[in-house]
Structures are given as structure tokens and as C-alpha cells.
Amino acid sequence: MTNKEKGDANLFKRLSVFVMVRIYNLFKPVKQEKKTFEDKFEEEIYEKSLKRSDINEHLLTIYRESVETCPKLIVELGVRGGVSTFVFERVAKKCNSTLVSVDIEDCSDISDWENWHFVQKDDIEFAKEFKDWCKERNIAPEIDILFIDTSHLYQHTKDEIKHWFPYLSKNAKVIFHDTNMGFLYKRKDGSYGNGWDNKRGVIRAIEDFCEKKFNEKKEFTDKCKGFEIKHYPYCSGLTIFTKKSI
Numbered sequence: 001m002t003n004k005e006k007g008d009a010n011l012f013k014r015l016s017v018f019v020m021v022r023i024y025n026l027f028k029p030v031k032q033e034k035k036t037f038e039d040k041f042e043e044e045i046y047e048k049s050l051k052r053s054d055i056n057e058h059l060l061t062i063y064r065e066s067v068e069t070c071p072k073l074i075v076e077l078g079v080r081g082g083v084s085t086f087v088f089e090r091v092a093k094k095c096n097s098t099l100v101s102v103d104i105e106d107c108s109d110i111s112d113w114e115n116w117h118f119v120q121k122d123d124i125e126f127a128k129e130f131k132d133w134c135k136e137r138n139i140a141p142e143i144d145i146l147f148i149d150t151s152h153l154y155q156h157t158k159d160e161i162k163h164w165f166p167y168l169s170k171n172a173k174v175i176f177h178d179t180n181m182g183f184l185y186k187r188k189d190g191s192y193g194n195g196w197d198n199k200r201g202v203i204r205a206i207e208d209f210c211e212k213k214f215n216e217k218k219e220f221t222d223k224c225k226g227f228e229i230k231h232y233p234y235c236s237g238l239t240i241f242t243k244k245s246i
Helices: 001-025 040-049 056-069 083-095 123-136 154-167 200-211
Strands: 074-079 098-103 115-118 144-150 168-177 184-186 192-194 220-222 225-230 238-243
Touching: 040 056, 040 083, 040 098, 056 083, 056 144, 056 168, 074 083, 074 154, 083 098, 083 115, 083 144, 098 123, 144 154, 144 225, 154 168, 154 200, 168 200, 200 220, 200 238
Parallel strands: 074 098, 074 144, 098 115, 144 168
Antiparallel strands: 168 238, 184 192, 220 225, 225 238
């Protein structure tokens, strides 16, 4: 089989799986357990989470984990369609935080909230000038919530850990999305989504940092270099690092 024939076969396979997933999901109604909401923002985020995506089932978790920290500064690496920005904007409004979102694409129309700063730049390059950028705006360069959802590639994630972790405050949380990626991902409601194989890029970078192995297919808690870790395997995976001051 020629390379072209292999490529065509792989494309056909992906298209076939995509169609089968769409059909299968028609018989799996969206199920998000409706709980008592603490505020109007939780209800808004719940409504947002009813639209299936690779992150929808994590939205309330992200909000609640972030509010728990009462952050002064939130840095979001990766914006895309603005789903996570929607959540962090509400965290920032509730906690009177500054929200900085970074993406290599122009996402400047995602929000018009006055305390939102959008930076169109490679996040590694921006990290190198972050201290000066904050100084110019009278912002303390101490990050309370760091959200990482960019390329999902191993080396890039390693670089993000290297360049962004030094800015973490003493009680910071780091939220990694896409820590359980694959050709298909499963949601808690039993439905599936089409993904891609990143060769365990994000979770491998985390393993390197922690110097230990993890099974991202299962929910787990652990500890690593002054962080407490919580991992959720569904919806492409979400892993939360909570920094514990000594």
C-alpha cells in the first residue's frame, strides 16, 4: 500500500468513526447532575456545560476550584472558542480578579469585560516578558490560577511548566486540560467525542515534572513537589495541582 493509499484509508477511518460517534451520541441524552447552585454564575456555567465539548463536564469543577482560591490573578493559556474564558471571567467577577488570556490566534473578541486582558502571542514567549508586562500595568506577577490548554504537545507543556510555574503564588492552583487524550474520549454521561492522539503529551510532561508515572485512564489523587493532585479522566482529562505553602 502506498503512502497515499494509507493516508486515504486513515482519513476514511476517521470519517467513519466521526459519523458513528455522532449517531451513537444521539441515543445518549446530555446528563449533567443538577445540583444546588451557590450563585448565579454557577447556574450560567451549568447551562453552558449542557453543550457537549471536550471540556463541558469540567466547567463547574474549574469554577468551584478557582473560586475556592479567591484568586487575585488568573492566567489562561489557550482560549480557542472562549469556553474556559467564560468560566474564568465569572470567577474573576466574583472574586474581583484580574484575568489574562493568552492565545497565538486572535481571540480578542471573546470578551469585552473591562478587567480582561487578551495577549496574542506564543505563551512561552509571553512568559519571558510577563514580569515586565505586569509591571507596566501595576499587576503583581503572582498567579493564583494558571490554566493550561494550548497545543497539548509534550515539549510545549514541559516548557510551560518551566516558564510559568516560577510565577505561581504560594497557594496557587494549576489546571491542566487534555491530560487523557486519544482518538476518542469518553464523557461521564456515556457519550463520546472525537479527539486525537497526542502521545500522552500533557500527562507525560506532568510525569517528568513529578518524576513518577500516572494512570490517566483512572481518577486519582497524589502529591508532587509541594502540590496536591486531583485527576479526572473523562472529557479529555483534567488534572488540578494545588500548591501547599510550607
